Amino acid sequence: MAAEKQSSMAETESYPPIDPTNFDLIVVGTGLPESIIAAAASTSGKTVLHLDPNPFYGSHYSSLSLQDLTSLLQSNSENPKPNLPQSDDTTTLDINPRPIYSDVEIASYDGSVEEHSRKFNLDLAGPRVLFCADLSVDLLLKSTANQYVEFKNIDASYVGDANGNLTNVPDSKSAVFKDKTLKYSEKNQLNSFFKLVQGHLEAVKSVGLDVAVDDGKIISEEDLESPFVVFLDKMKLPPKIKSIILYAIAMVDHDQDTGESCKNILKTKDGIDRLALYHSSVGRFPNALGALIYPFYGQGELPQAFCRRAAVKGCLYVLRMPVISLLMNKDSGNYKGVKLVSGQELTSNKLVMEPSLTIAKFPSESVQSVSNKLARGICIANTSLKPDISNCLVIYPPRSLYPDQATSIRVLQLGSNLAVCPSGMFVFYISVVCDNAIEGKKALHAAIDGLFTSNDQSDSEEMKPTLLWSALYIQDLIEGSVVGPVFTMPTPDGNLNYNDLLDETAKVFKKMYPEEEFFPEISNTDSSDKLEDDSEAVLDS
Amino acid sequence: MHGRPRKSVTPVDEHASALKAAKIRSLQTEFLQNHHNNIYTKEALEINAKLLEINPEFMTAWNYRKLAFEHNISSQSEAEKADSDHLKSIIDEELRVVENALRKNFKSYGAWHHRVWVVSKGNSSTERELKLLNMFQKQDTRNFHAWNYRRFIAGLKNISDENELQFTTDMINDNFSNYSAWHNRSVLLTQLLEKKAEGFFPKEKFLTEEYEFVRNAVFTDPDDQSGWFYHLWLLDQTVKVDMPIMVSSWPPCGSEINLPIANKVTFPVVLYFNEFVKGITSNTVLIQINDDEFKDIAWSPLSMNKFGSGQAWVTHLTIPHEDLNSSKTYEVKIRSEDSREITSLSGVSCSRIWSFSFRVSVCHDVHPDEGFERIMFKDENFSTIGKSLNKVQLLKSYFELTKSDDEQPASSNWKSEIIASEIAQYRELLTWADCKIGKRTLARLLMAHDAMTHVDEVLQLYSELMKLDPPHYQYYKDEHSLVLLKQVTSCMESLPKYCWQYKKSTSSNITESICLRLNSLSLSRIGRFERLLWVQSIDLSNNQLHSIEGLEALQLLTSLNLSHNKLSSFTALDPLRFLKSLKVLNVSHNEIGSHSVDTRRYLCSSPMSHTVSYDPKFEEFANGDAKLVNFWEAYSVFGGLDLVQLDIVGNDGVDERFVSFLVKLLPGLKWLDGEELH
Incomplete structure (x- = not known):
């Protein structure tokens, strides 16, 4: 329906002309990486035009109403219309949309969900949260985009199993203390490990890794290079504790225990960094209790915040404006500008594009490869997994739901106090990294079976929420690429936070403008105080 | 923050x-x-x-x-x-x-x-x-x-x-x-x-x-x-026991003591409690001799603290024995009359009624005190009491009649269960965490659970702690000493090994009695006085004692050897003031006067906080002799004693001037540092 509306609008509305017609940078798509680039470039004084073919902000990072989400998934999974007859004109290269979603399954078990369609703000790229000490929070503070978003903390995180048990993740000293399921010896082992890591980080911080002698406080170089799981074994941690550390704190995707054959083995030093990120997140903000926070109204608020930031710095915004082709310089064959659906031609020095656009006849090395797949699920249910807990994270470590479950499945439950759904309902985001759609769907269904009761057998199982609506889909994972001055940003990844995406974005910016700083610190002398104040304002009390 | x-x-x-x-x-x-x-x-x-x-x-x-x-x-x-x-x-x-x-x-x-x-x-x-x-x-x-x-x-x-x-x-x-x-x-x-x-x-x-x-x-x-x-x-x-309890007494319940016929047949009665108490008076403790009630008895606390409280209380009872020629046995009954008036320092009253009785035989003195020979605390002068059956018998009577402080009221069952489960937990903890305070806690738990079965483990824990935590060495050493003493005094298997008989026993009452020899045990503190109320002679030489607090409870003590210890001031000897029967004292080779500043002063008694106010008699005694002014402390300790033999050589604070002061102060002194006085 939304797609129809869009096209009908396209027919009836005339596209406004854009003035000026020359920019330092044109950005197509308002996903988070594109919006950050736009904001950073504007902050550095570049003239920036930011376009989006959609009538909303956020591209693949947006939060949408139930209806809009449905139609977007459906339209984006269809094969695009056959290309227009291509001219041999070498001065224009066609830009074609390419679907990044596939195998979309939408099911509704209760009509009341659709009735409230507009009361939902559903993330396309869920489940996703911010760690209080992660790059995204730092960037929000540094760019002052934080003034446009408010957050609330995730109340709890659990490890789930096939029997439907959810046990608290003892993720900090006080959580270990409070935990009711760990044995006393396990409490000691877990906290001792936390202390070991903390001691290591402090020692490294104070003297530097090269100078620090092995006095028992420092983890040896050899251990740091070894797989994290081997190090945990060396520390004699029992399987239960190991699993908590690996999958529920370090948020590792792939099973680490399959020996030689397993892929994506996490190194100890990276494991320690992830632990450090988690622990420095706990208590960073006095009004956020745990490590994780989530923005009011959904993740789609984040790209919008950066767009606003960019707009304040002079970036020009035009939505509902598809770009149909690239303009190339006749002599050099280099990028010159873009041609809009309105027919207007604009020039710029550089171009940034979202990942679901491909350029016909572009040099072959630039072809963006589908590196992997992600299975995502959005479920709506009538109650919370735990009474008294509105927002929580659930991790199903590898092999916890079925024997050949190769990757961990993460579930984020959000309630109406985050303004993402009507009261009396809860939204569950599920994601799992997979090799193919069949494997991914199997994992999603296993998680759904573990989390919910279906409508017809509601009273057979106690306390489990009843599934009202679900959307399952497979998303391609596409890495970013660059050809000359044309940069294509990556698709949302399978991580729980934005760290890797932001790293990538910062690298792209550095490549584009090596001489510019990525959001320079504000030269005000009070900046440190100011940030401290702001950092509290980021969070809802 | x-x-x-x-x-x-x-x-x-x-x-x-x-x-x-x-x-x-x-x-x-x-x-x-x-x-x-x-x-x-x-x-x-x-x-x-x-x-x-x-x-x-x-x-x-x-x-x-x-x-x-x-x-x-x-x-x-x-x-x-x-x-x-x-x-x-x-x-x-x-x-x-x-x-x-x-x-x-x-x-x-x-x-x-x-x-x-x-x-x-x-x-x-x-x-x-x-x-x-x-x-x-x-x-x-x-x-x-x-x-x-x-x-x-x-x-x-x-x-x-x-x-x-x-x-x-x-x-x-x-x-x-x-x-x-x-x-x-x-x-x-x-x-x-x-x-x-x-x-x-x-x-x-x-x-x-x-x-x-x-x-x-x-x-x-x-x-x-x-x-x-x-x-x-x-x-x-x-x-903790909810209220103060009388744990032992002298004379012990059911015992028979012999007293020589004299003009005045007097002996000390000591009540020993599990904690400091106040309110022991003739109103709260009733004494009957042969069914005649004894009134107007003055009880005094054996303690240096100023709150009128003490763990041990003493009175000197005089038997109304008029016939100087015939022997007679008296039955003495002591019971708490209104024990609610007897309260702990925190105000909890001793609501359990207690009573005990013993017999006193007044008879002709079998060992009339004839002259005094110098007592030498040398190993060769002692023999074990092993052969002397009646001595062992005597010891046994003291021992068994002394109430055990381990006997506690009914609820002890759940207590020992709780403590046993704690012991199991902390033993486990110590298998992977080598922490000081964990060892310390385990030692306490073991002592609280069943001191005697765990004593070797506890001693081992304290020995480890002394090595592990040098800054608190003295504390662990003290605890170690107390546990060791508990082991020594706990049962009839161990105690006789430390009981000796003075060989050169001539005629004196002093030498006749059993000597408890706890010498060379590396003790830094002494305790368990409730078990030792019967002791008349004790050898604590060659230890590391820095305090003798609590020794004042041993009212029968006539002979005390403290040589070769770490007593560092006269203040540390303060408990001696209460030992009125003391005749023989050896404090030679200690550290009295070695430390210009007595740090212990700030912990316990000092002239500023002294329980006994400055004695005006000292002025009189010193008689304006400016040289004697410094001996104020020694005066307060020795002034009230009637010593016959004193060894004090080998202390930095002892010089000729001090020796002459002592001779003047102790007119009954016959032997000073091994030399006979005229």
Whole structure:
């Protein structure tokens, strides 16, 4: 329906002309990486035009109403219309949309969900949260985009199993203390490990890794290079504790225990960094209790915040404006500008594009490869997994739901106090990294079976929420690429936070403008105080 | 708050602080002028408030505010008195000033005290105080000033102890490394236990839960001491007997003692309690001799503390034996008459009635005291009592008749269960965490559980601790000594090994008796006096004793060897004052006078806090001899003794002058440092 509306609008509305017609940078798509680039470039004084073919902000990072989400998934999974007859004109290269979603399954078990369609703000790229000490929070503070978003903390995180048990993740000293399921010896082992890591980080911080002698406080170089799981074994941690550390704190995707054959083995030093990120997140903000926070109204608020930031710095915004082709310089064959659906031609020095656009006849090395797949699920249910807990994270470590479950499945439950759904309902985001759609769907269904009761057998199982609506889909994972001055940003990844995406974005910016700083610190002398104040304002009390 | 690094001072800071000092100085001058002239106007108070805002530690300024407050209340006009808002505005102003001062330094004693003072005047909202507290306790959860104030407000507002207990639970759940929260928990639980509040009586259930609660903290981070401290408190709550108990006596219950016929047949009666008690009088303790009630008996505590209390109490009983030619046996009964008047230092009364009886045979002296020969504490002069059956028999009678302090009332079953389970837990903890306080706790638990079966393990733990934690060596050494003594004195298998007979036994009463030889055991402290009330002769030489506190309970003691120890002052010998029967004393080769400053003075008795006031007789004795002035302490120790033999050589503080002082002080002295006196 939304797609129809869009096209009908396209027919009836005339596209406004854009003035000026020359920019330092044109950005197509308002996903988070594109919006950050736009904001950073504007902050550095570049003239920036930011376009989006959609009538909303956020591209693949947006939060949408139930209806809009449905139609977007459906339209984006269809094969695009056959290309227009291509001219041999070498001065224009066609830009074609390419679907990044596939195998979309939408099911509704209760009509009341659709009735409230507009009361939902559903993330396309869920489940996703911010760690209080992660790059995204730092960037929000540094760019002052934080003034446009408010957050609330995730109340709890659990490890789930096939029997439907959810046990608290003892993720900090006080959580270990409070935990009711760990044995006393396990409490000691877990906290001792936390202390070991903390001691290591402090020692490294104070003297530097090269100078620090092995006095028992420092983890040896050899251990740091070894797989994290081997190090945990060396520390004699029992399987239960190991699993908590690996999958529920370090948020590792792939099973680490399959020996030689397993892929994506996490190194100890990276494991320690992830632990450090988690622990420095706990208590960073006095009004956020745990490590994780989530923005009011959904993740789609984040790209919008950066767009606003960019707009304040002079970036020009035009939505509902598809770009149909690239303009190339006749002599050099280099990028010159873009041609809009309105027919207007604009020039710029550089171009940034979202990942679901491909350029016909572009040099072959630039072809963006589908590196992997992600299975995502959005479920709506009538109650919370735990009474008294509105927002929580659930991790199903590898092999916890079925024997050949190769990757961990993460579930984020959000309630109406985050303004993402009507009261009396809860939204569950599920994601799992997979090799193919069949494997991914199997994992999603296993998680759904573990989390919910279906409508017809509601009273057979106690306390489990009843599934009202679900959307399952497979998303391609596409890495970013660059050809000359044309940069294509990556698709949302399978991580729980934005760290890797932001790293990538910062690298792209550095490549584009090596001489510019990525959001320079504000030269005000009070900046440190100011940030401290702001950092509290980021969070809802 | 905690863990903030100190920043070094920059020239800019120095300039700023100079400016600040100048400002404070001028404000201070103005304020003091107002103070001296009793000016309490609004302007004067504002100056004071400004000063306090900058420097909340200025006590005089707070006191001035109190005076001003009183003045302004008493000088209210009639209209103002009628207007309740006026009083309220004065109070609000005070609270505002305190709040500003606390913002500057929320650990300012003066400011918190002033707040308590103002709020105690009434008319202020405790609700607001609670809000303020919540703010402060959120900012710094470990601020003990705020915790103190919280107790005050909770009392004022009648917040139930249960509610406050829940608050400590919440705070501990947030971060258990919080001594203040654990402390407040122990305070609240003590109150709830005393009240026997619902859910807290009987105490075993709640104690079990508390042990589990704190175990979470201790196991999560054994290096964090806050939980351990709470555990110590819990263990005390578990093992402590609810009231004072008489644990042993001299003469022991059911015993028979022999006394020579004399003009006055007198002997000491000693009552030994499990803790310090007061209130032992002829009204609370009744004595009957052959069914005749004995009135007007003076009991005195054997203790140097000034509260009129003691663990041991003594009276000297005189048998009304008139016929000097015939022997007779008397039956003596002693029982508590109104034991509610006998109370512990914390005011708990001894509600259990006790009684015991013994017999006294007054007969012709079998060993008339004929002359005195020097006693030499040498190994070759002693033989074991093993061969002497009647000595063993005698010892056994003392031993078995002495009440065991391990006998405790009924509830001991759950106690030993709780403690046994704690022992199992902490043994496990120590297998992977090598922590000092864990060993210390295990040692305490083992002693509390069943001292005798675990004694070797406990001694081993303390030995390890001495190596592991050198700064607290002396403490572990003392504990080690006490455990060792407990082992020695606990049973008839061990004790006779330490009991000896003086070989050169001639005729003297002194040499006839058993000598308890605890020499060369590396003891640094002595204890277990309740087991040793019968001892007349004791050899403690070649140990590492630095104190003989408690020895005063051994009222029969006639011969005491303390040579080659670490006694460092006459103050350390203070217990000797109570040993009126002492004839032979050896304090040679100690460290008396070696230390110019006696650090122990600050821990126990000293001239400043001396229980015995300065004896005017000393003036008389010294008779203006300036050289003797320094011997004041020695005078107070030896002055009341009737020593026959004294060895004091080998102490730095002993010189010729001192020796001549002693000779003058102790006219009955026959042997001094091995030389016979004329």
